[in-house]
Amino acid sequence: MPERPDLEYxxxxxARELAGATVAAARADSPVVLRVLLPExxxxxxxxxxxxxxxxxxxxxxxxxxxxRALDLVVAPxxxxxxxITLPGETRIPTDLAFSLALKDxxxxxxxxxxxxxxxxxxxxxxxxxxxxxxxVGLDVLDPQVxxxxxxxxxxxxxxxxxxxxxxxKAALDSLGNAYADEVLFxxxxxxxxxxxxxxxxxxxxxxxxxxxxxxxxxxxxxxRAPALDEKLRDFLKVRGRPGQPCPRCGxxxxxxxxxGYDAIYCPTxxxxxxxxxxxxxxxxxxxxx
Numbered sequence: 001m002p003e004r005p006d007l008e009y010x011x012x013x014x015a016r017e018l019a020g021a022t023v024a025a026a027r028a029d030s031p032v033v034l035r036v037l038l039p040e041x042x043x044x045x046x047x048x049x050x051x052x053x054x055x056x057x058x059x060x061x062x063x064x065x066x067x068x069r070a071l072d073l074v075v076a077p078x079x080x081x082x083x084x085i086t087l088p089g090e091t092r093i094p095t096d097l098a099f100s101l102a103l104k105d106x107x108x109x110x111x112x113x114x115x116x117x118x119x120x121x122x123x124x125x126x127x128x129x130x131x132x133x134x135x136x137v138g139l140d141v142l143d144p145q146v147x148x149x150x151x152x153x154x155x156x157x158x159x160x161x162x163x164x165x166x167x168x169x170k171a172a173l174d175s176l177g178n179a180y181a182d183e184v185l186f187x188x189x190x191x192x193x194x195x196x197x198x199x200x201x202x203x204x205x206x207x208x209x210x211x212x213x214x215x216x217x218x219x220x221x222x223x224x225r226a227p228a229l230d231e232k233l234r235d236f237l238k239v240r241g242r243p244g245q246p247c248p249r250c251g252x253x254x255x256x257x258x259x260x261g262y263d264a265i266y267c268p269t270x271x272x273x274x275x276x277x278x279x280x281x282x283x284x285x286x287x288x289x290x
Contacts, residue, residue, distance in 0.1 A: 002077050003177040004142070005218035006232060007056050010083060013229055014061065015054035017085055018109060023049045023065070025102040030116045033098045037123040037130050038071075045071060045122055046101070057128065058137050058170040059177065070125035074134070075099075075111055081118035082230040084110045112230065138172040141211050142219065152208040159196035163207070164264055166196045176211070179240040180218065182265050184210045186239045186249075191271045192257060192264035198274060239265045 002010060026046040028034040036042055049067030056062070061083075063073040075081070081098070088106025096114040103109065111118055121131055128134045139155055140146045155172050166172060167181040176184065185192050187210035190203060199207070218236070227233050234241055238248050243256040247267040257264045 002082070002232060003059070003180050004175050004215055005180070005222050007059070007061065008142070008219045009222045009227075010229060011054060011056045011061060014063075014083060014085075014109075018051045018054055018063070018103075021051050021107070022104040023047055023051070023067075023101050024104045027100045027102070028098075028120070029093075029100065030098040030113070032116055033111075033113065033118045033120050035119065035121045037121060037127070042122065045069075046073070057134055058175045060131075060134060064125065072121070072123055072125050072127070073101075074121040074123070074128075074131060076119040076121075076131075076133075077111070077113070078117040078119060080115045081111055081113040082232065084112060084230045086110060133170055136171040137174045138170060140174050141176070141215055144212070147208075147212060149205060149208050152211075153201075153204055156196050156199070156204055161196060162192070162259060163190060163194045163196050163199065164192040164259055167211075173211070176215070178262050178264075179234065179237065180215060182240045183214045183218075183237055185264070185271060186266065187214050189270050191273045192259060192266050193273060239267065241265070 023046045026042050028042065034042065036045070038045060046065065046067075049065040049071065051063055052066045053064040054061065055064070057074070060074050060076040063075070065071040065073055075083075077083075086108040090108065094110075094112055096112045097110055098113040098116055098118050099111040099120050101109040111120065123130055139151055156166065159166050159172075164181050164185065167176045167184060168178065182192070184207065188203070188206040190199070190207060221236055222233050225233060239254055243254050243265050245254055246252070247254055247270060250267065250269045252267055252269040254265055255268055257266065
């Protein structure tokens with residue numbers, strides 16, 4: 001899915017292009033993605049509304065609409081969702097179109113999703129408690145005034161689950177997904193199956209620094225390369241999407257692990273599992289010229 005660095009790039013573009021535009025019509029090409037949390041139908045709610053503001057909330061994009069009533073259109077792109085804005089006169093309908101807003105100026109905002117897993121909500125302004133995963137948003141990991149070592153330690157205190165689950169908990173940290181959680185754990189040299197309560201203070205501090213560094217670097221990389229709105233850049237990541245390839249740090253083969261319905265890519269030498277550090281040291285020694 002688009003993650004925090006992607007959304008840091010996408011949301012300002014959507015805001016610049018769409019703020020002040022008026023909705024002419026709304027269309028759900030894939031009804032499975034749409035959730036209207038109001039008694040009215042979609043075609044009675046959105047036409048005539050003005051897009052006042054575009055913002056991010058955790059992993060979702062929020063379009064604030066002003067019309068007969070104050071509404072939010074919330075798009076959670078999930079695994080494969082992406083945005084595009086068409087020029088006036090564009091009539092070709094892509095096969096992966098999930099949802100679209102026709103604007104009065106002739107353009108169209110489209111949400112495309114080849115696996116139709118995106119979730120799109122229409123609801124009264126600010127009622128995020130009705131959307132699973134958006135009720136509470138945790139520490140802003142890109143705000144150094146908020147994301148301090150002490151605040152991070154407090155967020156981690158008392159957690160009993162896996163460290164990767166903690167990293168991906170939007171109510172704790174705003175926000176990381178699967179890809180950048182892998183990158184952060186690799187940077188911090190922590191195994192994805194490590195438990196939060198098992199981390200030392202030094203490891204927690206390494207993890208805190210890795211989050212800020214990895215997400216900050218990725219945000220700057222995407223901004224510098226300026227991809228198309230619907231393009232998701234991942235080719236600069238060190239481990240995600242590279243199972244079986246050499247570790248960029250030590251040369252060992254990157255591995256894939258299954259965790260609670262998702263996967264993790266890691267280096268068994270740089271990120272040894274608890275109790276297996278000696279085996280990792282042996283692998284490292286075998287690759288080091290004597």
